[in-house]
Amino acid sequence: MLLDALRAAGSTSRAELARTTGLSKPTVSTALAGLERAGLVRRTGEVSKGQGRGRAAVLYAADPAAGYVIGVDVGREWLRAAAADLDGTVVGRRDTPNTARTAGAMVRDAARLARAVAAEAGLDWSQVVHTVVGSPGVTDPGTHRVRYAVNLPGWGRSGLFDRLHAELGTGLDVLNDANLAALGEYALGAGQGSRLFAYLWVGTGLGAGVVADGRLFRGGHGAAGEIGYLPMFPLPQAAGPGPATGAPAPVGFSARGGPMEDAVSADAVVALARSMGMPEATTRTAKDVFAAARAGDATALGAVECEAARLAHAVAALAAVLDPELVVLGGGVGRNGDLLLAPLRTCLRELTPLRPRVVTSALGDDAVLLGAVARAAEAARERVFDTRHDA
Amino acid sequence: MLLDALRAAGSTSRAELARTTGLSKPTVSTALAGLERAGLVRRTGEVSKGQGRGRAAVLYAADPAAGYVIGVDVGREWLRAAAADLDGTVVGRRDTPNTARTAGAMVRDAARLARAVAAEAGLDWSQVVHTVVGSPGVTDPGTHRVRYAVNLPGWGRSGLFDRLHAELGTGLDVLNDANLAALGEYALGAGQGSRLFAYLWVGTGLGAGVVADGRLFRGGHGAAGEIGYLPMFPLPQAAGPGPATGAPAPVGFSARGGPMEDAVSADAVVALARSMGMPEATTRTAKDVFAAARAGDATALGAVECEAARLAHAVAALAAVLDPELVVLGGGVGRNGDLLLAPLRTCLRELTPLRPRVVTSALGDDAVLLGAVARAAEAARERVFDTRHDA
DNA sequence: TCCTTTTGTTAAGGATCCTAACTTGGTCCC
DNA sequence: GGGACCAAGTTAGGATCCTTAACAAAAGGA
Numbered sequence: 158m159l160l161d162a163l164r165a166a167g168s169t170s171r172a173e174l175a176r177t178t179g180l181s182k183p184t185v186s187t188a189l190a191g192l193e194r195a196g197l198v199r200r201t202g203e204v205s206k207g208q209g210r211g212r213a214a215v216l217y218a219a220d221p222a223a224g225y226v227i228g229v230d231v232g233r234e235w236l237r238a239a240a241a242d243l244d245g246t247v248v249g250r251r252d253t254p255n256t257a258r259t260a261g262a263m264v265r266d267a268a269r270l271a272r273a274v275a276a277e278a279g280l281d282w283s284q285v286v287h288t289v290v291g292s293p294g295v296t297d298p299g300t301h302r303v304r305y306a307v308n309l310p311g312w313g314r315s316g317l318f319d320r321l322h323a324e325l326g327t328g329l330d331v332l333n334d335a336n337l338a339a340l341g342e343y344a345l346g347a348g349q350g351s352r353l354f355a356y357l358w359v360g361t362g363l364g365a366g367v368v369a370d371g372r373l374f375r376g377g378h379g380a381a382g383e384i385g386y387l388p389m390f391p392l393p394q395a396a397g398p399g400p401a402t403g404a405p406a407p408v409g410f411s412a413r414g415g416p417m418e419d420a421v422s423a424d425a426v427v428a429l430a431r432s433m434g435m436p437e438a439t440t441r442t443a444k445d446v447f448a449a450a451r452a453g454d455a456t457a458l459g460a461v462e463c464e465a466a467r468l469a470h471a472v473a474a475l476a477a478v479l480d481p482e483l484v485v486l487g488g489g490v491g492r493n494g495d496l497l498l499a500p501l502r503t504c505l506r507e508l509t510p511l512r513p514r515v516v517t518s519a520l521g522d523d524a525v526l527l528g529a530v531a532r533a534a535e536a537a538r539e540r541v542f543d544t545r546h547d548a
Numbered sequence: 549m550l551l552d553a554l555r556a557a558g559s560t561s562r563a564e565l566a567r568t569t570g571l572s573k574p575t576v577s578t579a580l581a582g583l584e585r586a587g588l589v590r591r592t593g594e595v596s597k598g599q600g601r602g603r604a605a606v607l608y609a610a611d612p613a614a615g616y617v618i619g620v621d622v623g624r625e626w627l628r629a630a631a632a633d634l635d636g637t638v639v640g641r642r643d644t645p646n647t648a649r650t651a652g653a654m655v656r657d658a659a660r661l662a663r664a665v666a667a668e669a670g671l672d673w674s675q676v677v678h679t680v681v682g683s684p685g686v687t688d689p690g691t692h693r694v695r696y697a698v699n700l701p702g703w704g705r706s707g708l709f710d711r712l713h714a715e716l717g718t719g720l721d722v723l724n725d726a727n728l729a730a731l732g733e734y735a736l737g738a739g740q741g742s743r744l745f746a747y748l749w750v751g752t753g754l755g756a757g758v759v760a761d762g763r764l765f766r767g768g769h770g771a772a773g774e775i776g777y778l779p780m781f782p783l784p785q786a787a788g789p790g791p792a793t794g795a796p797a798p799v800g801f802s803a804r805g806g807p808m809e810d811a812v813s814a815d816a817v818v819a820l821a822r823s824m825g826m827p828e829a830t831t832r833t834a835k836d837v838f839a840a841a842r843a844g845d846a847t848a849l850g851a852v853e854c855e856a857a858r859l860a861h862a863v864a865a866l867a868a869v870l871d872p873e874l875v876v877l878g879g880g881v882g883r884n885g886d887l888l889l890a891p892l893r894t895c896l897r898e899l900t901p902l903r904p905r906v907v908t909s910a911l912g913d914d915a916v917l918l919g920a921v922a923r924a925a926e927a928a929r930e931r932v933f934d935t936r937h938d939a
Numbered sequence: 940t941c942c943t944t945t946t947g948t949t950a951a952g953g954a955t956c957c958t959a960a961c962t963t964g965g966t967c968c969c
Numbered sequence: 970g971g972g973a974c975c976a977a978g979t980t981a982g983g984a985t986c987c988t989t990a991a992c993a994a995a996a997g998g999a
Binding site: 187 | 956957967
């Protein structure tokens with residue numbers, strides 16, 4: 158509790174701590190002495206009280222160097238790793254292309270990258286207390302099994318957690334990447350201070366992470382926020398004589414249904430743009446579409462607006478079920494807030510009275526990695542406190 | 549804490565309590581003496597130990613009569629009220645038709661009914677510690693304002709909470725009815741013991757309540773679970789040349805979109821059945837449709853199956869965003885599990901890999917009322933403990 | 940009748956945190 | 970520059986809470 162107060166307030170004198178925590182001065186003094194002996198707290202200097210007239214205060218602060226953590230982002234194309242101290246301050250960072258073709262190789266590469274990052278930052282591996290790995294797929298909190306990781310071959314195999322754990326030898330959590338990105342935005346980005354918000358990742362796939370009261374909302378099987386699986390309508394209709402309908406029948410795959418991921422992810426943006434008449438040759442990726450739209454291409458702008466309207470449906474679904482205060486848009490597609498946000502908000506107004514604030518990610522590609530680091534730091538703080546306090 | 553242990557275990561001796569709570573025998577004795585003096589705990593007898601050979605144990609139990617609560621269900625057609633003790637055991641119950649046409653009259657009627665139920669149960673009003681009122685609409689935890697209560701004229705007016713509070717003079721919460729139904733199912737019905745489940749209310753409208761770890765999940769503005777507002781697809785499509793599609797265009801209102809409530813609530817069932825050819829004269833309510841289906845009417849069965857398929861979409865949306873372990877179906881339409889569950893489950897298998905268990909409500913029409921009572925009892929237990937413990 | 944077993948009470952001790960008074964080290968002002 | 974003043978930190982003593990250990994009381998069985 159004292160540590161939490163110290164971390165929140167930074168360098169603080171013991172008298173000040175006594176005031177903010179409600180404890181008495183003697184209690185704070187003895188407890189802090191214990192924490193200092195355990196290496197969790199450090200004198201940070203002695204400040205001659207900028208204003209006051211009394212005796213100079215000795216300042217203490219939680220020592221972020223009491224332990225270090227590693228965050229790893231296992232993406233389809235990149236492996237990213239960062240080392241950070243207990244405050245979550247990044248002290249080392251390294252990305253490599255993900256060339257591994259098997260899950261085993263990926264585990265090895267990830268572990269090697271983690272150790273390399275720690276070494277580069279001048280850390281001995283024994284100082285690393287906890288590691289958090291983010292990857293696509295659903296990780297069941299109970300079984301440690303990764304499921305639905307369609308993009309990573311073999312990554313869903315069981316025993317993977319144990320292998321990673323053995324390679325690293327630190328505390329370990331494996332979590333869904335969208336969930337970690339949400340934590341990252343909560344800790345450092347657009348979601349700071351929000352009581353309930355959702356991070357909507359739109360890129361090569363679609364996913365969401367939900368943070369409620371600062372904690373990840375994971376669902377009954379760890380699959381909360383897997384809105385890529387949200388089935389698209391139309392609803393089943395009666396066969397036989399129906400009521401006359403003047404509305405034009407919609408065309409395209411959405412009329413047939415399918416998971417929402419297929420309708421809004423990067424590939425869908427490309428397909429959409431091409432179907433509206435953009436040339437196949439110069440329209441290879443979603444990035445091309447957004448670039449063309451920014452250059453003023455009317456067709457591309459139309460495709461972007463259509464994508465925005467589809468995303469509005471995703472946001473509306475989140476709003477109807479969760480009622481978040483805020484939705485943060487991220488991922489390769491979602492980051493294009495300059496083009497997407499305005500039409501998305503307009504469309505949302507027509508869809509539902511429940512309209513959360515919608516903004517774009519503040520962390521971009523680093524959201525997952527920083528979320529992993531933030532979560533690892535949190536876990537490490539508890540763990541370091543527990544172990545050091547016994548001794 | 550001792551009280552919680554007592555309530556969980558029922559009548560218990562002090563020695564037994566010391567064992568289960570981890571406290572020492574003297575501590576339990578003195579604490580229990582204090583609770584007894586405060587009137588929160590009572591000797592329930594002395595059992596000569598059915599089996600053991602030792603001294604007879606004096607049994608204690610939490611006194612449920614230390615306070616009473618009222619639960620009220622303000623529905624469009626009925627006002628229901630129940631009085632219960634701190635255990636949530638109902639000691640009085642009364643329903644009246646809701647004839648009030650203005651919010652003011654409804655407040656008056658509800659308060660009168662509450663007092664009548666208490667009197668009938670032989671309670672003095674001063675014994676009533678807390679009241680919980682369930683009604684349609686979203687109640688913002690911050691402002692106490694009820695919003696979106698489309699079915700109750702004037703109920704959304706501000707100041708309503710304060711008027712009700714003044715009329716009753718007890719602790720008061722006003723909560724969404726679907727949320728309370730979820731709490732009811734958690735406390736007494738199909739959701740018992742579930743870590744995360746959703747109650748899906750399908751009747752004259754559509755709503756859901758979410759209970760996570762025994763606590764209501766209310767969302768950022770108290771609107772979590774308002775899936776009646778879930779917009780229906782189809783997704784917006786590109787104008788211009790689209791990819792060829794062989795799928796037949798769906799017909800009916802769902803092709804035009806709209807909130808999900810319009811597609812699955814009782815009125816929609818009637819419209820659906822009629823559109824499939826059921827006679828208007830004998831198809832007045834959803835109940836008629838289900839009755840006909842049970843009698844073997846093929847058209848009605850078709851309509852029911854179609855409704856089940858639509859509900860499967862609602863369940864799939866819940867699953868994709870929340871990932872509940874369990875979905876409990878309730879309300880005038882939802883209660884027909886014998887007809888709905890099988891096709892719903894079949895359809896769900898085609899829609900999504902995330903398939904929660906789906907069952908029907910165990911409490912039926914009483915879910916909201918019992919949920920209100922359960923929540924009121926919980927609030928009252930804390931309140932009674934706090935106030936009596938000071939004195 | 941006495942022994943065993945379990946309940947509940949009494950007595951003593953320790954952990955934790957508090958209040959109150961005091962010491963220390965500093966700024967401010969004459 | 971020396972004392973007044975002020976806030977930081979320490980020391981001493983005490984209250985509260987809970988624990989362990991031993992004991993007294995009550996019941997069943999030999």
